[in-house]
Amino acid sequence: MYGSVPSPNLGFLANSSMSRLGSSFLSTTLTRRHTPETLPCVTKPLLVDEEAPKHKRSSHFLLPSKPLSMVSHEMAISKDSSFGQAVLNGVNVLCGVGILSTPYAVKEGGWLGLIILFAFGILCFYTGLLLRYCLDSHPDLQTYPDIGHAAFGSFGRILVSIILYLELYAMSVEYIILESDNLSSMFPNATLSIGGFQLDAPHLFALLTTLAVLPTVWLRDLSVLSYISAGGVIASVLVVLCLFWIGVVDDVGIHSKGTPLNLATLPVSVGLYGYCYSGHGVFPNIYTSMAKPSQFPAVLLTCFGICTLMYAGVAVMGYSMFGESTESQFTLNMPQDLVASKIALWTTVVNPFTKYALTLSPVAMSLEELIPSNHGKSRFYAITIRSALAFSTLLVGLAIPFFGLVMSLIGSFLTMLITLILPPACFLSIVRSKVTPTQVTICILIMIVGAVCSVIGTYSALAKIIEKLNT
Numbered sequence: 012m013y014g015s016v017p018s019p020n021l022g023f024l025a026n027s028s029m030s031r032l033g034s035s036f037l038s039t040t041l042t043r044r045h046t047p048e049t050l051p052c053v054t055k056p057l058l059v060d061e062e063a064p065k066h067k068r069s070s071h072f073l074l075p076s077k078p079l080s081m082v083s084h085e086m087a088i089s090k091d092s093s094f095g096q097a098v099l100n101g102v103n104v105l106c107g108v109g110i111l112s113t114p115y116a117v118k119e120g121g122w123l124g125l126i127i128l129f130a131f132g133i134l135c136f137y138t139g140l141l142l143r144y145c146l147d148s149h150p151d152l153q154t155y156p157d158i159g160h161a162a163f164g165s166f167g168r169i170l171v172s173i174i175l176y177l178e179l180y181a182m183s184v185e186y187i188i189l190e191s192d193n194l195s196s197m198f199p200n201a202t203l204s205i206g207g208f209q210l211d212a213p214h215l216f217a218l219l220t221t222l223a224v225l226p227t228v229w230l231r232d233l234s235v236l237s238y239i240s241a242g243g244v245i246a247s248v249l250v251v252l253c254l255f256w257i258g259v260v261d262d263v264g265i266h267s268k269g270t271p272l273n274l275a276t277l278p279v280s281v282g283l284y285g286y287c288y289s290g291h292g293v294f295p296n297i298y299t300s301m302a303k304p305s306q307f308p309a310v311l312l313t314c315f316g317i318c319t320l321m322y323a324g325v326a327v328m329g330y331s332m333f334g335e336s337t338e339s340q341f342t343l344n345m346p347q348d349l350v351a352s353k354i355a356l357w358t359t360v361v362n363p364f365t366k367y368a369l370t371l372s373p374v375a376m377s378l379e380e381l382i383p384s385n386h387g388k389s390r391f392y393a394i395t396i397r398s399a400l401a402f403s404t405l406l407v408g409l410a411i412p413f414f415g416l417v418m419s420l421i422g423s424f425l426t427m428l429i430t431l432i433l434p435p436a437c438f439l440s441i442v443r444s445k446v447t448p449t450q451v452t453i454c455i456l457i458m459i460v461g462a463v464c465s466v467i468g469t470y471s472a473l474a475k476i477i478e479k480l481n482t
Contacts, residue, residue: 092300094310099244100297101314104290106247106321108189109422111340111359112283113322114329115415118337120280121272122330125323128284131430132319134457135288138434139311141454142294143304145434145441154295155429162437171433175292176374178425180404183371185417186363187408189340191217193360196343214409220364221405227368228375228397236365246362251325253355254341258332261349265331278471279419281464286422287322288315291430339415375400416476423468431461 092100117124145158152161159171195201195212203210210218227236257263298307329341338344342359345352375397382389411417435454439446446454 091302092297093302094306097297097301097306097310098313098317100300101290101294101310102317103244104293104297105288105314105318106244107289108185108363109283109287109289109418110247110251110322110325111189111342112415112418113287113326114333114337114341115339116280116283117269117326117330118335119273119276119283119415121270121277123272124277124280124284125326127281128287128322128326129319131284131288132315134460135291135430136311136315137453138430138457139291139294139315140308141434141438142291143298143307145437146295146298148441152295153299155292158295158437158441159433162440167437171429172377174425174428174433176377178289178292178421178429179370179374180400181417181421181425183367183374183400183404184407184411185414185421186367186370187217187220187404188412188414188417189363190220190360191408191412192340192414193342193356194220197347197356213412217405217408217412221401224364224367225398225401227364228371228401229394230368231393233369233372236369243362243366246358247321249358250342250355251321253351253358254325254328254332254345256351257345257349258328261346261351263332263346265328266334269330269334276471276475278423278467279416279475282419282421282423282426282468282472283415284422285426285430285464285468286418287318288430289422289426290314291434339413339418371397371400371404411476411480413476413479416472416479419468420472420476423465423472427461427465427468432458432465 113128116128120127142155142158145161146152149161152158155175156168156171159167161167163170191213194216198216199212201212201215203215227233230236258265294311297310298304301307301310325341329344330337333341333344336344340359342352342356345355347353347356375393378396378400379389379393382392435457439451439454
């Protein structure tokens, strides 16, 4: 539900290794900022022992020895997630705010553009399996950055980590824009004058949202928010049900035939569809948390099947209802006098308040690792860093307040790298001695598709953003 942020460690979801929420991708362990930044695994290849045991084990042994008191906050990696629990985690990761923009994606690309959604679903499912093969190549590989390091050394680890951090940061910006758009649609006449400056509804609610989530950003223990945010799947399903209720039961109805194909804005929809499958950063954690890792392909297939059907259903229903007037979030098109509309809007508004801190926390943790752990004012600096990050997302959100276009940019640039380009590249590098010619061909084709879609989608999204800023 929140991009690459791991799902919380809940009883009914099992004690999975996805509880790495507070850790830096670069450290690749459950430790927080006390973890030394320089690890043995960063200075030498992970794939050195071909005869190593084939069972999975924690990468904690890579850490230099340290007093127990310094790592008392670590949690053991558990491998007891059942099939159903893994599916819930996967759906929670995949089915996020991207579902709000699928009707807009159909509007931008036309009905035939839905083929791209299904094509991405198939390709991303396959690249998810490639990550599994990479993890199986050595027992010390646990996370996506581990895979990047095993494939391309320290550069690979840093590259993957930076892309994941950028995706999380951009997702935080999207939450600010999301709150601003939906709250200003409910209270369009809200204004505030501060020191001669007049804040209209979008700017006011963006500022108020940032101030409201700021205390949660300061928290070091996000377990409470993790429990609340686990309802992301329920929230997504509830919003979808409200949309269908309004279209089928209420008076809105289905009255738009739509456009078969819109080539001019099709690249924008490419990024939007790509964003829908931005869960690869967490797939390794889901895999390592499973009691029966052999079930991972079935888990992945179930997750992609459920989410693709939800995305396609919302896309078809939303565009059929609102046609060419479809907004970047279908909640903005819902008649506000209907009860179902109010439920959908408030569900959409409340959800990001629990997810903003969870999304931004790994980025903050990575910066906090630069602070000496024995520094007397480390807590002060940590709060300063987190506050600066939060207000920077506000400034970016106010500067580029285009939810759909920003999502398209994220999907085209960052998600394509994480889902379609890097997994095949890492697979070919790590398992090169066992790769068949067919696998090589498929991987190269997927990387070409990802690169072409990334270039076209990124250029189109940036051009649209610049055009809107100029007007």
